[in-house]
Amino acid sequence: xxxxxxxxxxxxxxxxxxxxxxxxxxxxxxxxxxxxxxxxxxxxxxxxxxxxxxxxxxxxxxxxxxxxxxxxxxxxxxxxxxxxxxxxxxxxxxxxxxxxxxxxxxxxxxxxxxxxxxxxxxxxxxxxxxxxxxxxxxxxxxxxxxxxxxxxxxxxxxxxxxxxxxxxxxxxxxxxxxxxxxxxxxxxxxxxxxxxxxxxxxxxxxxxxxxxxxxxxxxxxxxxxxxxxxxxxxxxxxxxxxxxxxxxxxxxxxxxxxxxxxxxxxxxxxxxxxxxxxxxxxxxxxxxxxxxxxxxxxxxxxxxxxxxxxxxxxxxxxxxxxxxxxxxxxxxxxxxxxxxxxxxxxxxxxxxxxxxxxxxxxxxxxxxxxxxxxxxxxxxx
Numbered sequence: 001x002x003x004x005x006x007x008x009x010x011x012x013x014x015x016x017x018x019x020x021x022x023x024x025x026x027x028x029x030x031x032x033x034x035x036x037x038x039x040x041x042x043x044x045x046x047x048x049x050x051x052x053x054x055x056x057x058x059x060x061x062x063x064x065x066x067x068x069x070x071x072x073x074x075x076x077x078x079x080x081x082x083x084x085x086x087x088x089x090x091x092x093x094x095x096x097x098x099x100x101x102x103x104x105x106x107x108x109x110x111x112x113x114x115x116x117x118x119x120x121x122x123x124x125x126x127x128x129x130x131x132x133x134x135x136x137x138x139x140x141x142x143x144x145x146x147x148x149x150x151x152x153x154x155x156x157x158x159x160x161x162x163x164x165x166x167x168x169x170x171x172x173x174x175x176x177x178x179x180x181x182x183x184x185x186x187x188x189x190x191x192x193x194x195x196x197x198x199x200x201x202x203x204x205x206x207x208x209x210x211x212x213x214x215x216x217x218x219x220x221x222x223x224x225x226x227x228x229x230x231x232x233x234x235x236x237x238x239x240x241x242x243x244x245x246x247x248x249x250x251x252x253x254x255x256x257x258x259x260x261x262x263x264x265x266x267x268x269x270x271x272x273x274x275x276x277x278x279x280x281x282x283x284x285x286x287x288x289x290x291x292x293x294x295x296x297x298x299x300x301x302x303x304x305x306x307x308x309x310x311x312x313x314x315x316x317x318x319x320x321x322x323x324x325x326x327x328x329x330x331x332x333x334x335x336x337x338x339x340x341x342x343x344x345x346x347x348x349x350x351x352x353x354x355x356x357x358x359x360x361x362x363x364x365x366x367x368x369x370x371x372x373x374x375x376x377x378x379x380x381x
């Protein structure tokens with residue numbers, strides 16, 4: 001199999017690991033008006049995929065062992081495409097079911113794309129992982145920027161706009177199809193999961209992973225609505241969300257390299273959280289300068305997810321432990337993060353403003369900073 005074709009397939013897979021989720025928040029006002037949703041219910045649509053990440057990550061690994069990584073990833077992309085189609089069917093029930101289906105597909109991709117990188121690019125995992133992370137964030141930036149223009153300017157409506165990202169998943173599935181000629185089932189390691197949870201490193205890494213995901217998805221879900229409530233147009237709010245995602249590409253490429261050159265990542269973790277906090281406090285204190293604060297938060301979110309993944313590798317004593325530790329931290333972390341979008345929406349509805357939700361996100365970042373002191377310490381599982 002040509003390496004360039006495998007790389008193209010991996011990057012297209014990565015583009016789909018946030019795009020179908022990030023394309024929804026700019027369209028939340030349209031969904032609320034059409035389906036008569038309050039903010040808490042609308043937040044459920046952003047929470048469902050994250051909940052899938054937490055609940056289904058272990059099953060994603062099992063699917064990879066049973067079907068092989070290549071076949072499981074093809075099934076993941078088909079699930080994202082099918083879920084995107086289902087959520088365009090009239091009725092809230094279908095939107096929820098479609099969102100859950102695509103969330104399950106993205107979960108499998110989250111778990112198995114790193115395995116595909118390791119299998120396909122021995123000796124170049126670091127460089128390809130950087131490209132993969134950049135593509136993941138770039139997919140979110142692309143979908144958040146184009147969601148509102150596709151719905152309003154192109155006349156597709158919110159359903160047609162969401163369906164576009166299902167088409168992107170279908171393209172990824174088509175390009176990935178030749179990889180089915182190979183099959184690399186993952187080896188099972190009995191008892192590894194139980195042993196991992198005996199280490200405090202696993203717990204602090206899970207807490208860091210969960211709080212960074214909660215801050216990211218809570219902001220992703222409600223940033224457009226927050227800005228529109230402040231008088232920003234839907235299109236401009238979508239572009240601000242795109243900036244939030246796009247700037248994460250820069251730090252996602254830089255931070256793992258910096259982290260890998262240090263034995264201790266505590267200072268880097270605290271710095272990342274300070275930038276996150278500055279962005280959120282800025283939105284609270286000086287909303288008219290929202291582009292500045294969105295830029296800071298965007299840089300911080302890219303740094304936090306890439307730092308979380310880097311610390312998982314650095315804290316693991318062997319590649320096998322790294323795979324198990326990644327699955328454990330993602331499962332527990334995303335379960336912690338899943339209620340975030342719902343809670344942010346509920347706080348907005350109950351308080352009548354965005355001050356309380358932003359303070360909640362600031363508190364989340366403070367916990368992230370505290371967990372980085374344990375997760376970034378030079379010790380291994």
